[in-house]
Amino acid sequence: MARENHAIDHVVLAEEAHVHSAWDNGLDPVRTVAPGEVVRFACRDATDGQIGPDSTAADVAALDLDPVHPLTGPIEIDGARPGDVLAIEILGLEHEGWGYTLFPPGAWGAGLLAEEFPEPGLFVWDLEGDVGHFCDGIDVPLDPFPGVIGVAPAEDGPHGTNPPRSVGGNLDVKHLTAGSTVYLPVAVEGAMFSVGDCHAAQGDGEVCVTGIEAPMSVRCRFELLEDRSIEQPQFETDGPFTPTGRDEPMYGTTGIADDLVTATEAAVRHMIDHLHDERGLSRERAYLLCSAAVDLKINEVVNDPNWVVSAYLPERIFPDSPR
């Protein structure tokens, strides 16, 4: 079914006419694409250029949220009908050498621990090939993926890009890396696919509300599966599931509570304590690092009435660890 080469059939630039910041099935498609074709999308960063390499935390407090997230598209998939499944093979992503992780002022209520971080935070990353440089010699491996990937909803009118929906959108599944395939349920004629909000890296959970946000290009190939039916997105991936793609040392902190969100908050809070007490990071830097590089797993969700969520920190990101 799929061709073996990755020749690009269509290029969608991130110019104004190709960018939208709401899901809406009434948008005109910027291109019609046949199943099997390859498209390269140029994607703006999540703030649509409001944060740049020279920005400071003060710029975060001044953010206008209306342009978030600028998505590239929509493209119409020739022949797609409601009830079909659209398969999107992620062929590759390229960053531009920089990115950022931020959390807004706590009063905005964004991020898992918003109440504990009243002041906004920002770290601008130098991205060098497969590595992002953090403070104190900490290097985070890069595994880029699109944070937002979806098709238009069946319901008419504009819909915000922040919440993910059954048709996809702001999924933030960090394993949708090059080589992965995403399956989305088609809700309208032509599917009307858009993509954006690329992350150079992210921890499972994206706890402070951003990964390593970066302008990026994304290459995808599209196929239609007319004999399948799914309710919400599914995917195939080879990971990576650890920074090196093989077993390696992790430090884990548990959160134990009778509510799954409270357990998640506790696991992250304990990891921030660990990064502060044992690794000397400020709590703000630790929170940013958790969002970019620490993974949340649900260990058990059945031992009534207490659930366990843990945060997993790869030790190899530190300069004193064997790499």
Added chain:
Amino acid sequence: MARENHAIDHVVLAEEAHVHSAWDNGLDPVRTVAPGEVVRFACRDATDGQIGPDSTAADVAALDLDPVHPLTGPIEIDGARPGDVLAIEILGLEHEGWGYTLFPPGAWGAGLLAEEFPEPGLFVWDLEGDVGHFCDGIDVPLDPFPGVIGVAPAEDGPHGTNPPRSVGGNLDVKHLTAGSTVYLPVAVEGAMFSVGDCHAAQGDGEVCVTGIEAPMSVRCRFELLEDRSIEQPQFETDGPFTPTGRDEPMYGTTGIADDLVTATEAAVRHMIDHLHDERGLSRERAYLLCSAAVDLKINEVVNDPNWVVSAYLPERIFPDSPR
């Protein structure tokens, strides 16, 4: 600090006087152990022998829950005082060639999808070295760990073994495999450590309420850290994070909802659908397999108001997959 050999200094058999099925700081220690010493604990299965290699689902419906979980211990750690951290190095676990995964009748309310599975379910596994044999040629790699590992709580009187607590207990952290170290906050003089409920394998989440439950022996070495302080358990682990210990193909199903538990339920329900529709398993067998071999990750917990949890199925457990 730690000795390099694993010579066993103490053996605690699973005889009646060494087994208890409630946490209680008033229990007499079965042994006093010095920091640095190695102890081998014989541990009964979670039902205390009510399920055996020849059991059927009818035996699950007749279970007496009072003996669950039979824990081996407690042992007193010489010199442990409240506020210390007890480090437990997991040196090794050995199964006895069989194990089981079960879910009780739905009316008992145990398990993530109890309402959807009114009848009890049971699968008895043949465990052969590092592999557990499921139906239809499906082989699950074994990575044994103690499901329950903890110290006595500060509060007097008996406490159930089902809920995990800040002092540990029924954590079901599947990465506490041989080579890992668990850190527990000591709440009473002597710490009063117990262990049990061993699992030959488990998916993150343990969604149907059991892993591969098995009688097993556990070897641990103990150390006291008097200069550290933690609120809830922490750990160091090298995984494994995938069945092979390196990146490999996974099939993922998302659950997207405005409640984290509902999202978790949806991810598991979609995985059961996938295992039924694409792999031909009955829904009961699929639920059991999810609990033994499918991992739950929190992809994002910040894209207000919808969270994403995904279930990850390793493709290599199927006989038609490359291994």
